Amino acid sequence: MITITPVSSKKELGAFIDFPHDLYKGDPNYVPELFIAQRDLLTKHPFVKHNPLQCFLAYRDGKIVGRIAAILNNHHNEFNKVNEGFFGFFDAINDQQVADELFKTATTWLQDQKVDSIIGPVNFSTNEPSGLLVYGFDSPPVVMMTYNAPYYIDLMENAGFKKKIDLIAYKFGDEGYNERSYKMLDVLQERLKRSDIIIRPINLKKFKQEADALREVYNSAWDSNTGFVPLTDEEFDYLAKDLKLIIDPAFCKVAEHEGKIVGFSITVPNINEILIKIKRGRLLPTGIFKLLLGKSKVKGIRIFALGVIEGYRKRGIEAVLYGDVIREYKKRGLKYAEAGWILENNDLMNKALIDINGDPYKTYRLYEKAI
Incomplete structure (x- = not known):
């Protein structure tokens, strides 16, 4: 029973x-x-x-x-x-x-x-x-x-x-980004500069100000996605506080036009490489040491969020944000990056990832039922 x-x-x-x-x-x-x-x-x-x-x-x-x-x-x-x-x-x-x-x-x-x-x-x-x-x-x-x-x-x-x-979740490995893609990235960045759009690292010294601007972009960039709901100020602050503990500015970029943030990408180390070794999710007595000592040994990253507000899409900003992250992780000798998830009907993002040789290696599904 x-x-x-x-x-x-x-x-x-x-x-x-x-x-x-x-x-x-x-x-x-x-x-x-x-x-x-x-x-x-x-x-x-x-x-x-x-x-x-x-x-x-x-x-x-x-x-x-x-x-x-x-x-x-x-x-x-x-x-x-x-x-x-x-x-x-x-x-x-x-x-x-x-x-x-x-x-x-x-x-x-x-x-x-x-x-x-x-x-x-x-x-x-x-x-x-x-x-x-x-x-x-x-x-x-x-x-x-x-x-x-x-x-x-x-x-x-x-x-x-x-x-x-x-x-859809995409994976990039050691072979995932080629010379042609790098050249395309440089061309796109120059084109953006001519339109006064710059890509820069997030400023952790002004994290509160940056987070406030990112919240507005986040709630605007995803507002037409299936099932999306804007984060409240309190919810975004809760998320930002957790992310600040693990983010690296070199992996977190904003797109800025004349001082206004119009897009961003946040990439985090894949700490699951460490968590998988922490028995039953307990930090004590030894889990805390595995977490602290293991951070520097993580070999992969996840592009957790990437979005551009309406009016600035289809200019190449998305491709440059993705490309910057991939260039950085390859420069550091990391082994892989995951980008996702992306809704299957988000044609713009899916095309951008496929164009830079992303492998759609995992699929997750939302189910529904009338009651």
């Missing part, structure tokens, strides 16, 4: 966070999330202060066999003029009955919130880790990307969920 229990105590929250560690024990591609980071995400993130959220655990014979969170994102519904609910933090053993009971519970909770469809997996909004991995199971995820076993696809689709949209 399967029992679904709402998470209501610190002990249950701990079990909710820890369940994937047991589920994926022995999986060489599984990366444990830091326990403290997941706890804060579910209890202290600005999102949870203003939006209903309920986590659930599935038990069979006293043992946890699955988890899910039902999420109502009020800002998403207001901005997109829709009436949708989300599910996130979904994990389960390979058992359709367990998955069905979890989806049924999340759906019932969302029905009580008066929504008419359920979308996921989304951990709050598309500004956070989103999507079910459906292609590219042969390597670990990079930082702030999701991971799941292949059988999740069947669990989802057998429960009646249909594809909403795919999210």
Whole structure:
């Protein structure tokens, strides 16, 4: 018999966070999330202060066999003029009955919130880790990307969920950027300069001012993307504070026209190379040393966010921002870079990445279902 229990105590929250560690024990591609980071995400993130959220655990014979969170994102519904609910933090053993009971519970909770469809997996909004991995199971995820076993696809689709949209991640290796691409990058940069558009590193000494400007660009550059919802000031500050701990200005560039920031790219080291070695996501007693000592040994990066505001697109700014990052990582002798994710219908960005030899090596999917 399967029992679904709402998470209501610190002990249950701990079990909710820890369940994937047991589920994926022995999986060489599984990366444990830091326990403290997941706890804060579910209890202290600005999102949870203003939006209903309920986590659930599935038990069979006293043992946890699955988890899910039902999420109502009020800002998403207001901005997109829709009436949708989300599910996130979904994990389960390979058992359709367990998955069905979890989806049924999340759906019932969302029905009580008066929504008419359920979308996921989304951990709050598309500004956070989103999507079910459906292609590219042969390597670990990079930082702030999701991971799941292949059988999740069947669990989802057998429960009646249909594809909403795919999210594409591109990879660049040692061979990914050639001499011709470098020459094209130089030509594009000169063309931008003639239009008084410069590409410069982010200024960490004026990080608060830079972050305020970047928030405006972020909320403008992605506003037409499927499922996008602008970050509130508090949410953006929460994200920026975390990113500031790991970003390198040489990998974080802004495009500026006559003193106005019109685009930016933020690239972060793939600290998942370290986290994959931290047992059960615990920093103590030894995890903190692995994290601190391992940062300098990371071999890859993720282009976490890149966008250009309307009116400045199709001028080559996107290609220059991507190219600058790739040139820098190759100069440093790093082994790979991931750019993503990119919506499958974002033709401009997908073309820019393919033009500089990006390999679409992973695909994530958002599913939906009417309720």
